[in-house]
Structure formats: C-alpha cells, structure tokens
Amino acid sequence: MNKVQNNKAWFFILPVIFLVAFNAVIPLMTVVNYAFQETFNNNIFTWQGTKWFENILRSERFYAAFGRQLLFTFIILLIQIPLGVFIALSMPKKGFGVSICLVLMSMPLLIPWNVVGAMWNIFALPRIGFLGHYLALLGFDYNFTQSIYAAWFTVILMDVWHWTSLVVLLCYAGLCAIPDPFYQAAKIDGASRWAVFKYIELPKMKKVLTIAILLRFMDSFMIYTEPFVLTGGGPGNATAFLSIDLVKMALGQFDLGNAAAMSLVYFLIVLLLSWIFYSVVMKGEDK
Amino acid sequence: MSLNLTNISKKNLFETHIYSSNLILEKNSINVLLGPTLSGKTTLMRLIAGLDEPSTGKIYFNEKDITKDKVQKRNVAMVYQQFINYPSLTVYENIASPLRVLKHEPDFIHQKVIEVASLLKLNNFLEKRPHQLSGGQQQRTALARALIKNADLILLDEPLANLDFKLREELREELPKIFTKRDCIVIYATTDPMDALLIGGNTIVINEGKIVQYGKTIDVYKNPSDLISAKVFNDPPLNVFESRIKNGIVNINNIEFHLSKSVSKNLSGNYKVCIRPHHLKNKKEEIDDVEIEGKVRICEINGSETLIHFDYNKLNYTSLINGIFNYSIQDTVKFYFKPSNCLIFNSNNKITV
Numbered sequence: 001m002n003k004v005q006n007n008k009a010w011f012f013i014l015p016v017i018f019l020v021a022f023n024a025v026i027p028l029m030t031v032v033n034y035a036f037q038e039t040f041n042n043n044i045f046t047w048q049g050t051k052w053f054e055n056i057l058r059s060e061r062f063y064a065a066f067g068r069q070l071l072f073t074f075i076i077l078l079i080q081i082p083l084g085v086f087i088a089l090s091m092p093k094k095g096f097g098v099s100i101c102l103v104l105m106s107m108p109l110l111i112p113w114n115v116v117g118a119m120w121n122i123f124a125l126p127r128i129g130f131l132g133h134y135l136a137l138l139g140f141d142y143n144f145t146q147s148i149y150a151a152w153f154t155v156i157l158m159d160v161w162h163w164t165s166l167v168v169l170l171c172y173a174g175l176c177a178i179p180d181p182f183y184q185a186a187k188i189d190g191a192s193r194w195a196v197f198k199y200i201e202l203p204k205m206k207k208v209l210t211i212a213i214l215l216r217f218m219d220s221f222m223i224y225t226e227p228f229v230l231t232g233g234g235p236g237n238a239t240a241f242l243s244i245d246l247v248k249m250a251l252g253q254f255d256l257g258n259a260a261a262m263s264l265v266y267f268l269i270v271l272l273l274s275w276i277f278y279s280v281v282m283k284g285e286d287k
Numbered sequence: 288m289s290l291n292l293t294n295i296s297k298k299n300l301f302e303t304h305i306y307s308s309n310l311i312l313e314k315n316s317i318n319v320l321l322g323p324t325l326s327g328k329t330t331l332m333r334l335i336a337g338l339d340e341p342s343t344g345k346i347y348f349n350e351k352d353i354t355k356d357k358v359q360k361r362n363v364a365m366v367y368q369q370f371i372n373y374p375s376l377t378v379y380e381n382i383a384s385p386l387r388v389l390k391h392e393p394d395f396i397h398q399k400v401i402e403v404a405s406l407l408k409l410n411n412f413l414e415k416r417p418h419q420l421s422g423g424q425q426q427r428t429a430l431a432r433a434l435i436k437n438a439d440l441i442l443l444d445e446p447l448a449n450l451d452f453k454l455r456e457e458l459r460e461e462l463p464k465i466f467t468k469r470d471c472i473v474i475y476a477t478t479d480p481m482d483a484l485l486i487g488g489n490t491i492v493i494n495e496g497k498i499v500q501y502g503k504t505i506d507v508y509k510n511p512s513d514l515i516s517a518k519v520f521n522d523p524p525l526n527v528f529e530s531r532i533k534n535g536i537v538n539i540n541n542i543e544f545h546l547s548k549s550v551s552k553n554l555s556g557n558y559k560v561c562i563r564p565h566h567l568k569n570k571k572e573e574i575d576d577v578e579i580e581g582k583v584r585i586c587e588i589n590g591s592e593t594l595i596h597f598d599y600n601k602l603n604y605t606s607l608i609n610g611i612f613n614y615s616i617q618d619t620v621k622f623y624f625k626p627s628n629c630l631i632f633n634s635n636n637k638i639t640v
Binding site: 179181182184185187188189190191199200202203204 | 333358359364368375384385388389
C-alpha cells in the first residue's frame with residue numbers, strides 16, 4: 001500500500017501545543033526573561049547574564065529558607081505517611097461506617113487553603129483560641145506568634161490535619177482494591193497481622209503510596225497559603241519557607257531579578273527531587 | 288480419612304445461601320463441585336475450609352467434630368479463581384511460605400519446594416516474582432503453595448476460570464495426575480461440565496444452594512437424578528420438551544415415537560422429555576431413529592464441532608454435531624435421535640426410565 005506523505009498530523013497536535021504554550025511555556029518564559037535581565041521603568045531591559053543566579057546561590061537567606069523547607073517537608077512526610085497508612089488500615093471495609101469515615105476524611109480537603117490558615121489562626125490564638133486556651137490551662141507557655149517552636153508546632157499540626165486525609169484516601173483506595181481471597185489465603189496459611197501487612201497490604205499499596213508521597217512532597221515543598229495566613233512567615237523568619245520568602249522578595253522588596261532566578265532554582269529543585277524519588281521507587285517495577 | 292457434613296446450612300438475615308445438606312467425602316477422592324454461578328459453590332467451600340461457621344449442622348473430619356475449629360487449626364489449602372500469591376516474594380519463597388509459618392527446618396523446606404516445583408514445572412521460575420509470570424505460571428505457583436503442606440483437604444475454587452483456553456486445557460489435564468498420589472480430599476468447584484467429565488472422580492451437583500446429586504461423575508452424567516441435575520450437567524443446554532406419553536408412545540410437538548422396549552408399555556401421562564444436544568444428529572443411523580425436519584436458525588462452527596439451533600413447529604432445538612457443516616439460515620435439514628437416548632422426567636423431576 002502506498003503511504004501518503006503529508007504534514008496533516010501537525011493539525012492534530014496543534015491544540016495541545018497552544019494549550020501547553022499558554023499554560024506553561026509563556027508564563028515560564030516571562031520568569032526566565034526577568035531572571036537574566038535587569039528591568040527599569042518603561043519596560044527597558046538590560047542583559048545581566050547569570051548575575052541573579054550567582055546572587056541567589058551565594059545568599060545565606062536562600063539556603064536558610066531552603067533548609068527550613070526541607071525540614072518542614074521531611075517532618076510532614078514522616079508524620080503524614082505512617083499516620084495515613086495507619087488510619088486507612090483501621091477504617092472499616094464495609095457497612096455504613098465506610099461512608100461516614102469517607103465523608104469525615106474528605107472534610108479537611110474541601111476547605112479552601114486560606115480558610116484553613118485563618119481557622120487555625122483563631123483556633124490557636126494564645127489564651128483565646130480553643131487550642132491556645134487549653135494548652136495554657138495545661139501549663140504550656142504556648143504562643144505561636146512569639147515562640148519559634150510553638151510556631152513550627154502549629155504549622156505542622158495544621159498541615160497534618162489538612163492533608164493526612166489525602167494519604168488516607170489514597171491508601172484506602174489501594175487497600176480496597178485487594179481481593180478478599182488474598183486475606184483468606186493468608187488466614188489459611190496462618191499468617192500474623194504484621195505478615196499480612198508486610199507481604200500483602202504494603203506491596204499492593206506500593207503504587208498509591210508512591211503517588212501519595214509524591215503529591216505530599218510537592219505540595220508541602222510549595223506550601224504558601226496556610227503558613228502565610230497563620231504566621232506570615234514569623235516569628236522573624238522562623239516559618240518563612242521558600243515560597244513565602246520568594247513572595248517577600250518579589251512583591252515585598254520588588255527585587256524581580258533575584259526573585260525570578262530564585263523561582264527557577266526552586267522549580268528545578270522540585271522537578272529534580274520528584275524525578276529522583278519517582279525513578280528510585282519505580283526502578284524495581286518494570287524489570 | 289473422611290469428611291462428613293451433617294445438616295449443614297448457611298443463612299444470613301435476608302437469604303439462605305446453603306440449604307440443609309448432607310455430604311460424605313471419602314479419602315483420596317477428587318470431588319468436582321459442579322454448579323452455575325451463584326449456586327453456592329464458594330459458600331460451601333468456605334464452610335468446609337472453616338472460613339465461615341455454618342448456621343446449623345456439624346462437620347466431622349475422621350469422626351471428629353471440627354465445626355468450631357478455626358481455619359488455622361484445620362489442615363486445609365485453598366486455590367482461588369484469582370491468582371493469589373504474595374506479590375513481594377519470589378516464587379520460591381511463595382511456595383515455601385506455608386512451611387515457614389509452620390517453622391520447619393530450612394533443609395526440609397528446600398527439599399519440599401524443589402519437589403513440588405518440579406511437579407508443577409516451576410523449576411525455572413523460582414527466582415522470579417509473581418507479576419513477572421504468565422497467568423498459568425502464577426496459578427501453578429498458587430497450586431504449589433496449596434500442595435506443599437500436605438493438607439488433608441485441598442479446595443480449588445474455579446482455579447482455571449481466569450486462564451486462557453490453551454493453558455486451561457493443559458492444566459486441567461495435569462490436575463488429576465497431581466492429586467491422585469496424595470493422601471487428601473480434593474474438592475474442585477467449577478461451572479463447566481467439561482471440567483467434571485475430564486477430571487472424573489466424583490461429582491457433587493449443586494444448584495440454588497441445594498446439593499442436587501452426588502456420585503461417581505460418569506454415573507451422575509449418565510443418570511441424572513432429576514431435571515436440575517441434568518440441566519446443570521449439560522452444556523450446550525439440554526433440549527427440554529413438555530410432552531404427553533400414552534401407553535409408551537411419546538408425543539412431542541406432534542412427533543410421535545415409541546420408547547425403547549425396556550420401558551413399560553403402560554407409561555402414560557405428562558412428562559418432560561430431554562434430548563442431549565449431541566444426541567441430535569444429521570444422519571440416520573438406525574431404523575427406528577426419529578426424524579425431525581428443522582429450519583436452521585443459527586449455525587455456529589467452533590473448530591471441529593457445529594452447533595445448530597433449529598426450529599420445528601414453533602419449538603427450538605439445539606444440536607451439537609461433530610464435524611463442520613455450513614448450513615445457511617432457513618435451510619431445511621433433517622435431524623435424527625434415538626428414542627433410547629431420551630431422558631424422561633416426571634413432574635416431581637425424578638427420572639422414570
């Protein structure tokens with residue numbers, strides 16, 4: 001059969017090209033534009049080369065924010081993943097309890113992020129808010145606007161409350177996909193609860209768990225709204241994570257060159273870490 | 288060694304899954320549990336395994352009451368329709384797992400694993416993980432896991448249903464050989480009458496939660512105790528006709544014929560007359576064969592056999608003929624059957640011939 005040679009195929013991918021262009025490429029390129037040039041009034045640009053990048057990569061401020069960010073993400077994952085798996089395992093598999101649990105679990109996810117921040121701000125107000133009041137009654141000197149530890153504690157507690165459900169829902173979906181005969185077979189073998197978890201549930205949850213960790217990693221690494229509303233990055237710079245620091249630099253100080261360079265570095269870090277994590281976890285999969 | 292179910296039943300609030308049934312299975316026997324989907328095969332197996340407790344009745348094993356014993360205490364093994372293996376363990380570890388739980392010596396375990404693996408032709412895959420194997424190999428691994436611990440009772444719940452045609456035939460052929468040398472009771476649940484006939488042994492016919500018939504497979508096939516048993520055991524479906532018999536002369540749909548001489552001449556009344564599809568042939572073989580002139584409705588050729596649905600006088604007939612016959616729709620074809628091949632049931636469904 002004779003094949004017709006023409007370029008019609010381009011028409012089919014044109015919509016995608018437009019979509020991706022408007023969605024990703026053009027916004028990214030404006031940032032790139034700022035990252036290599038100096039801007040003045042009237043949109044006059046002068047070429048600066050890699051000056052802004054050198055600035056950023058030499059600044060202590062960036063590394064401090066990056067360190068805080070890593071620590072925050074690490075703690076978040078360390079708490080949310082095991083807790084999420086544990087809650088998913090203890091949720092009922094059938095009966096009316098299922099829908100109750102699912103609704104309860106999805107509640108935090110349905111609340112807008114700035115509302116979560118505002119909610120927790122009021123909830124944790126020293127001596128006035130519910131949490132602040134009872135922590136004070138118990139004898140804790142708790143004030144998240146002044147103490148660094150209290151601020152971190154509150155931000156982490158808020159994030160755990162807000163996002164553990166996502167891990168729970170993903171793991172629960174993974175657990176529900178395990179056919180009942182797997183459990184029967186384990187029962188017939190006389191396997192212990194721990195063995196069932198280790199040899200059946202965990203391997204079967206591997207894929208959803210990877211996705212949960214990836215999502216939670218990216219989300220927590222780019223967290224902005226909730227800590228911004230709750231602590232505003234304070235006290236001092238104690239909870240100024242990368243994105244909060246970035247906004248301070250871009251909009252607070254209007255230091256567009258540095259901010260653009262930092263955005264790009266930030267973007268590349270997220271991309272790199274996600275890629276490393278994904279390829280490490282998926283390595284054993286397609287042998 | 289024998290397994291004795293006495294007045295076993297299983298019901299929940301809303302429905303009865305198994306009606307009170309009795310069953311005695313002898314040692315070293317392969318028992319095919321034959322019934323359509325939702326007939327209660329899996330429920331009965333779960334009761335026998337000890338995964339569920341029966342609502343009424345007792346289960347005796349070697350005369351000992353084991354009704355209340357949990358599944359771990361009974362020495363049973365089970366294989367399912369889905370391929371159930373531990374996903375993160377190698378084939379070797381999967382096969383070894385039941386013995387590991389029982390805390391046997393590593394040397395003994397190794398020897399047993401190699402023995403069972405070679406029986407199931409898994410020697411070359413011992414270091415692989417289940418998801419790297421084909422469906423047939425995965426099911427072989429599951430079978431090996433069931434065989435290794437010398438269970439008294441091996442339950443196979445439609446083990447071949449998820450395999451493709453070729454693998455199913457291959458494994459179906461091997462299964463009886465694998466189990467004959469063992470000192471255990473095997474129960475094999477299936478929806479396919481062909482499985483029962485090829486595996487042999489005994490057959491338990493179950494339908495809508497009731498055990499309909501139990502006996503040697505070939506006897507159950509040849510002499511179904513009632514219409515339900517006959518229907519379950521025939522695929523393609525049995526031709527069943529309401530008919531009038533008068534002094535040994537049958538009248539189906541205005542076709543009249545004499546029953547074979549052995550049958551009482553006095554037989555009269557309304558009966559159900561059944562003809563197995565493969566007893567309806569398109570050649571006359573004996574002088575007293577009965578002729579039906581049918582109009583072809585559908586003609587399906589499946590390899591070496593032809594399945595023909597035809598109409599005669601407003602009734603539908605199904606015929607399965609060896610060989611390939613390419614009839615067109617609306618062709619008129621003459622079919623023949625022997626009166627002696629008819630199965631006759633009365634209104635109580637009990638066979639009278």
